Amino acid sequence: MSNQFHIQDWVKIKNGEIFNSGKLIFESTEKELTLFLKECYEFLEIKYPKFHKMDGLSKLGILGSEIIFRKNKSTKDTALVISNNASSLENDKQFQESTKTFASPALFVYTLPNIVLGEISIKYKLQSENAFFISEDFNAGLLKDYSESLLSSEKTSSVLCGWLDLQNGEYDVFLCLVSKEKNIPFSEESLKKLYCAENDKPTHRT
């Protein structure tokens, strides 16, 4: 059953570099997160003003998705199965800080990790299955098992799955598109291999 589905395309954003299916497509020395995200946005010529009001996690999600969905057409039922370590903690801290003066509704709305799934759904018009898992490290087994269950039960025909983590200004994004279309067989091993390919360390830790 596991050979039925394939990884069509993938993207990795980490340490100022963007890789797409193994190829370096963008690099920057910008250390400040907001500025780096803006550079990526301009490089990709996204033209989506809503982007600028989003929190860092959502911006990273939009950048990664844009690279995938520009080349590969999404359908209304393309499911989103994303995980990370820090949940929305980066933004939670900013919201908590705002409560000292005036609690910001604009920050509060981003205090859930699955908001990025909502932002991706709006941008690419996906009315699909969503799940946001939290795990200590990149859990290839869980992503593979859950995505495969959605595909095998025909709840969806494709899944955008991966890792989308942001903490203390450090980001680690790995998204891949999985469907029946032939390319790299979708397995725990191939997920791990692709995720680790451009990483010096297996995952971010605090």
Place this chain on the structure above:
Amino acid sequence: MKKLYLLEDAIISPLGFSTKENIQAIREGKSGLKLQKPKFTENQFFAGIIDEILLNRAFSEIGSIEKFTKLEKMILLAVKQVLDKNKNLDLSETALILTTTKGNIDLLKEPGDFPESRLKLSELGKVVANFFVFKQTPIILSNACISGGLGLAVARRLGNSGIFKNAIVVGADLVSDFVISGFNSFQALSPEACKPFSKERDGISLGEAAAAMLVSFDQPQNSANISLIGDASANDANHISGPSRTGEGLYKSIQKALKEASISAEKVGFLSAHGTATVYNDEMESIAFHRSGLQEVPIHSLKGFYGHTLGASALLESIITKHSMLNNELFASKNFGELGVSKSLNIIQSNKHKEIYYALKTASGFGGCNLALVFKAEKE
């Protein structure tokens, strides 16, 4: 996909520290919502908050009260009750699926003696897994206000391929200053106890609870049992904090879940709605239910009893639904006055006896997510 049987369950809430106590309180029409003195909000509000003295008293029988956060104590008590009634459960074959929106978020402001890492949801998972010596790495899901119900769907989907036979699904959240100030900044808190689907509804009341349920693919020996036979979620792709005006995502979820269950809308005997009592949410639900042909189905929201328990709500409400099905009793939708949504609904106004064979549980949340679960009763 295989049926997922709903077995032992437990609810820790202001209404009681067991499912039995909770159901008795609902039967008697008691609410856990109480008036809260404004701390940093300008207005008064109602919330369902668990008395910490009572919680510590109950928890001291199973562990040290200083070593765990309030949320952890609620979760551990709930899971302990479920495990105590299933002493032969093999924990190496049992998954732990923990669902929450904010976990120990109260530690962000007041960490006390806990390390900063305790804020992390993965740490919360470890605390629970280690306490009971679960062998598998806990599966943690944080998907806004559908989390607890989606946990049941995740258990069915993952378990269907044979990775595990049984799972304990947990849903839990706190009424923290963090969420109070957040919902207050949205002007979403009602100054009174919330009134789902009513004309006078003007916002939510928050609540806290931990709910736990053992689920299994093995058919139980009991003569009557309840199983999950259809599940679907769908995003509105419309707005991250406001519900869709057409109820699109919820409508889609309901259609898909009914299709998977191979039943038509007429077969649904009871509908446990999300019903948060915000103007827009309840209106959206009425539109989605109408589009689905569910306007005649007896329906309630439990938010008048518990407030909105966020990540716990859809699991807690599924547990109450399960017992409604087993006991053939429908509970009134508390604080309902006059219908205040544009589409007609059959709101349950007083407790009733009714045989229920199929029930539908729905939930919606921030990020535009929606969920529908179809439960089936098999009775002798």
